[in-house]
Amino acid sequence: MASGSKKVIYAALIGNTVIAISKFIAAVFxxxxxxxxxxxxxxxDTGNQVLMLHGLSRASKSPDKKHPFGYGMELYFWAFVVAIxxxxxxxxxxxxxxIKHIQHPEPIKDPFWNYAVLAVSLAFEGWAWTVAFREFKRGIGKAGFWRSIRRSKDPTIFTVLFEDTAAMxxxxxxxxxxxxxxxxxIPELDGAASVVIGVILASVAVILAIECKGLLIGEGASAEVTEGIREIVSENKNIISLNELLTMHLGPNxxxxxxxxxxADSLTSVEVEAAISTFEKRIKAKYSDVTRVFIEAQSLSAHKRAIVQTHSGTDLPETGTPSDN
Structure with missing residues (x-):
């Protein structure tokens, strides 16, 4: 997905750079x-694409002592900055x-420049939008457009897609x-068009900010992944119950x-360890985006007591056999 994201961003970066230069020339004339x-x-938009590339670069950094889970969520931060x-x-x-041109209207001189630049811009924006939409469509399958936007964990693609849509x-x-x-x-209509463009950009920015906020503060895996994990649990006869399942996206993938x-109480410690390893392997085999699995072996009653004691602020005695792989 990272290569696909970069392809989308580079296409938008090239298109917006050419378009920005041509628009400013037309505005001067x-x-x-x-x-x-x-x-x-x-x-x-050109600056935003540079920030998204920076975010992808930062997100690819390896984990270290200060960030043991890596830097994947930096991509969400930079996407939020883009929205701002x-x-x-x-x-x-x-x-x-x-507003300035509505209050102090000036007749447009030689509108041919505007029409020429708008036609060229529409062609470039259409090309960049097509690249972004094709990459986005690859990941949505049969799901609807808006539902896919809500479910998407890769802000680079839907940010560029929204930017290009707003641009067109x-x-x-x-x-x-x-x-x-x-x-x-009526030269005031030129200023009114600028205000409408501002409304379009503000609307897109708000939508992007809402989407990025959910990812930035920690969004869980899709229902498909969580239900799949529950199904794997139900198929294992050595597991009596799933006490709790928590997931979070640390990055798009x-x-x-x-x-x-x-x-089951009849299992030995060796058998529990083997069951945990098997459980983890099955999850990672079925869902390639699952990179870290932490499993705690604990009775349901002990788990409930732990929740009650945690909420009440009392110290919790150690129980179970935590395992991280």
Whole structure:
């Protein structure tokens, strides 16, 4: 998935760099507020792609003493920063430019530049969007679009997809605003288009922030993974009950699993250890994204007492045989 994520980001980076330069040139020649807002939008997107690449690089660092579980969640942090930048810079500047040109309207000079740049930009954005959507579609299977966004644990792909979608919507708004401003001789419409672009960017930023927040504070594995683990437990006759199952994504393809199991009393310590090893191997064989499994052997009654004592703040006597592999 990392290679796929980089492919999507590089495509967006190339497209947005070319587009940003062309938009700023058009804004200088025509004085269009909507085109200037679009230029800022593309510039922010270019910076965002650089941040996402930095996040991927940081997330790939090996675990160390300070971060024994690795740096995978850094990718979620940088994706959240991207959402903030889209809101503060992209949306903020678009609102400012739009309101300024509504209050002090100026006729657009030589709109041909705007139309040419918008056409080129739409072509590049369409190409980058197609790359991002194809990569995203590979991972959603038969699931619906919005459900897949909610379930996705790779913010790089859906962030670029949202950015490119917002960019294409912004281009359409800019074209309509510039066209109507010239046709109706109402230059305020150019500024109004810039405000609408700001609304689009703010909406996308809020959606991205919500999605990244869930990942950043620790989001569990999908229902498919948790139910699969429960099924593996139910198939093992040596396990009496699953006391507790906790999962968390440490990265798009890095799942931590913590399990408390009640093994049959007739088993010896050697047999319990063997059962734990078998259980762990089956989980990792079925779910390649599960990289760490921590298993605690504990009776159901002891587990319930531990929960009660933990919530009441009393000290808990050691029970069971914890195992981490």
């Amino acid at each position: 025509t004085g269009s507020s909507a085109m200037l807002s679009e230029g800022v939008h593309s510039l922010v 930048l889209i809101f503060s810079l992209g949306s903020g500047i678009s609102f400012y430019e739009g 919507m912004g281009l359409i708004v800019a074209f309509v605003g510039i066209f109507l401003a010239g046709l109706l001789e 890095d799942i931590l699993v913590n399990v408390s199991l009640d093994f």
